[in-house]
Amino acid sequence: MANKIDQNQEIAALKRENHSLLVEMKKLKATLNAELEVKEKTIEKLKQKLEERDGTISFYRGVYEAMEREASGLKQKLEDISQWKKKAGLLSTVKHISETMQIKELQSEVSELKNKLEIKGNEISEE
Secondary structure, three states: OOHHHHHHHHHHHHHHHHHHHHHHHHHHHHHHHHHHHHHHHHHHHHHHHHHHHHHHHHHHHHHHHHHHHHHHHHHHHHHHHHHHHHHHHHHHHHHHHHHHHHHHHHHHHHHHHHHHHHHHHHHHOOO
């Protein structure tokens, strides 16, 4: 009978220990669930921030690309203006050379006319 009492006491002790472990397990589960919930909320907030940053990055990428296109267009315009200035400079040089040649031709014609006039003048005075 003593053996039976010892077994009953051991069973009662195991039941108490089992109950204590179950209570402890429930506490741990509740704690872990609370921590998990906090972590999930943190992850959700981080996902939102990431999405916002992705949106911001996409926006600024678009701005950057637009600025690159504008810069490329301005660079092309600058090259066009530079070419135009070169052509204008060449045209001015050609015009100046042409004017110089015309002046020389006119001076030559004036000189010829003076010579002819002088010859006519000499012919008239000899008569």
